[in-house]
Amino acid sequence: MKRSSLPSGKYMGFGILHFFYNLVEGDLDWAGRRQFFVGLGLVVFLLMGRAIEQVTHPPFIQQYLDTLPQWASLVVGLALSFVYPQTLRHFMPALVGCVLAVLLASNYVRDLFDLPDLTTGYRYLTASMFGWDYPSINIKSGGYEVAEKSQPGPGQVKKADTNPIPIIGGPGYVSVASGNVALFERVGGPSKVAGAGRHFIRRFETLREVVDLRDQFRTRDEVKALTKDGIPVKVRNVQASFRARTSNRDRTPKETFPFSIAAIKHIAYGKTVGHKGPSVWTDGVLKSVTGIIRGYVSRTRLDDLIARPEADVRDPRDKIKAGFEHKETRKRFADMGVDLLWVSLGHIETPQDVLDERIRTWQADWQRQDKVTLAEGTAEKLRLMEYARALARLDFIETITKHVPLSPDEQPPLELMLVQFAEALGTTRRRSQLSSGGIGELSMKQLRQLTEGGDKGGTVIQG
Numbered sequence: 001m002k003r004s005s006l007p008s009g010k011y012m013g014f015g016i017l018h019f020f021y022n023l024v025e026g027d028l029d030w031a032g033r034r035q036f037f038v039g040l041g042l043v044v045f046l047l048m049g050r051a052i053e054q055v056t057h058p059p060f061i062q063q064y065l066d067t068l069p070q071w072a073s074l075v076v077g078l079a080l081s082f083v084y085p086q087t088l089r090h091f092m093p094a095l096v097g098c099v100l101a102v103l104l105a106s107n108y109v110r111d112l113f114d115l116p117d118l119t120t121g122y123r124y125l126t127a128s129m130f131g132w133d134y135p136s137i138n139i140k141s142g143g144y145e146v147a148e149k150s151q152p153g154p155g156q157v158k159k160a161d162t163n164p165i166p167i168i169g170g171p172g173y174v175s176v177a178s179g180n181v182a183l184f185e186r187v188g189g190p191s192k193v194a195g196a197g198r199h200f201i202r203r204f205e206t207l208r209e210v211v212d213l214r215d216q217f218r219t220r221d222e223v224k225a226l227t228k229d230g231i232p233v234k235v236r237n238v239q240a241s242f243r244a245r246t247s248n249r250d251r252t253p254k255e256t257f258p259f260s261i262a263a264i265k266h267i268a269y270g271k272t273v274g275h276k277g278p279s280v281w282t283d284g285v286l287k288s289v290t291g292i293i294r295g296y297v298s299r300t301r302l303d304d305l306i307a308r309p310e311a312d313v314r315d316p317r318d319k320i321k322a323g324f325e326h327k328e329t330r331k332r333f334a335d336m337g338v339d340l341l342w343v344s345l346g347h348i349e350t351p352q353d354v355l356d357e358r359i360r361t362w363q364a365d366w367q368r369q370d371k372v373t374l375a376e377g378t379a380e381k382l383r384l385m386e387y388a389r390a391l392a393r394l395d396f397i398e399t400i401t402k403h404v405p406l407s408p409d410e411q412p413p414l415e416l417m418l419v420q421f422a423e424a425l426g427t428t429r430r431r432s433q434l435s436s437g438g439i440g441e442l443s444m445k446q447l448r449q450l451t452e453g454g455d456k457g458g459t460v461i462q463g
Contacts, residue, residue: 027171027202031131038130042094046082049090055081102126113168124164127171128203135163140177142212170201179257181244183209183268190268193261209268211281213257215243215341218286222349225297227305233297235320237346240289242338266337285338292329293345296320302358306348317345 022030023037057065057077065073081087102125103118110121126132137144146163165172169184175198176182184192184201185208192205201207220238227233245263249255267281279287296319297305305316323329324343333340350358 025203027128028131028200031127031129031171035130038098042091042098045094046087046091049087050082052090053084053086055084055086057081102129109168113164115164115167117162120162120164120167123162124168127164131171134172135165136173136175137163137165137207138175138177139180139182139207139210142180142210144207144210165201165207169204169206171203171205172201174199174201174207179212179214181211181213181257181259181264182207183211183264190265193264195259196257209264209281211244211259211264211267213244213259215241216282216285217241218282220286220290223290223293225294227297227302228299229301231302232351233302233305234349235293235297235345236349237344238290238293239344240286241341241343242285242333243341245334245337245339260337263337266335270336281337285333285336285340288333288336289324289340289343292323293320296323302350306350317348320345 023033026033057080061080065077068076102122106118106121106125108121109115109125110118113121115121115124123133123135127134137146144166146166163172165174174182174194176194176196178196180196182194183190184194184205186202186205190208192199192201218240221236223235223238225233225235244267245260246258247260247263249258249260251258271278271281271284273279308314308316321343324340330340
């Protein structure tokens with residue numbers, strides 16, 4: 001049978017270092033071990049004092065011990081010897097030293113973290129060192145509450161909260177309600193993202209952020225912006241609904257409020273810091289929504305913002321809401337750790353003086369368009385009338401010349417030509433009713449003049 005090899009010195013050294021590290025740094029069970037070692041040290045001092053000192057019982061105690069059986073006398077005498085001053089003078093310095101060390105360390109912790117009183121520092125120190133009375137907080141509704149309050153003594157006012165977790169951090173317990181998630185961090189960075197349940201936090205593990213996983217709803221009464229043509233407008237009753245990203249995980253009976261650890265870290269560490277301190281993540285989302293609305297308004301003219309084109313059936317506000325569906329916008333909110341559910345906009349309001357000025361501008365534009373249309377109609381009417389006159393003249397000439405022979409030898413009598421001229425003139429007048437002073441009345445006057453001079457001989461010019 002092969003014998004098992006003994007652990008090498010390297011691993012033994014590592015185990016010893018690991019033991020002492022946990023003895024100093026560990027919590028829970030290791031806190032109990034520290035308490036055991038401190039108590040063991042005090043007992044050693046007590047035993048050393050008993051071993052060094054020669055204890056003599058007082059006469060009245062010695063008389064009592066003599067009345068007991070021998071074994072009982074030895075046991076009682078040994079027990080009583082530990083409380084004699086000869087023995088306690090070796091034990092008391094160690095005990096007083098431990099008590100003073102705890103009190104001085106508690107006062108140092110109070111000064112270091114600016115705690116309200118010594119009790120808070122003492123509670124933190126004893127919980128860290130010995131695991132006594134671990135503090136706890138409850139996380140719910142996107143925040144935390146501390147139910148533990150120190151009670152006032154006689155003649156004292158109620159003291160400040162003695163729970164050190166909100167100020168210093170662990171060790172302690174944190175109860176996270178359903179629909180919430182908490183991010184904890186240590187000096188090196190984030191240490192834990194805790195969902196619903198009861199969790200233990202280690203020393204100096206502080207609460208960085210509490211995120212409400214329920215659907216959030218925020219409103220803004222008005223959003224002020226300037227249009228592309230420099231006109232101030234107000235978008236009324238802006239509403240937005242959003243929640244922490246779930247990484248496309250559906251809600252189930254076992255996981256009512258899923259969440260993404262990366263999204264929680266984005267929410268906690270993606271805040272802006274102003275003169276009032278770090279922003280609230282829900283307010284940051286609403287500011288991003290209003291920023292997108294202002295950006296769209298600044299790129300749009302007022303007419304395009306509040307008027308609906310004839311060929312477009314969509315409301316102008318729908319164009320603003322459609323901007324939240326763009327891939328770049330979705331990525332922007334995803335980088336914030338947020339899923340944007342929907343955005344709603346109220347009416348778009350402009351100042352009354354600007355509205356009156358716009359009405360006057362529209363009125364002048366419409367009047368200009370009416371004048372242009374009227375001028376175009378008048379020009380078209382004149383063009384058509386001139387065209388009709390030209391057609392009438394052409395028809396008149398064709399009617400006269402239709403029966404005129406081309407040969408000079410076949411020249412008809414003047415009376416016949418006048419009759420043909422009169423018939424052509426009547427036909428032309430019936431086809432086109434011209435305005436007063438037109439070609440019809442003028443031609444009839446010339447016809448009457450020709451008729452009066454019809455008995456005179458005509459002169460035929462031959463070419």
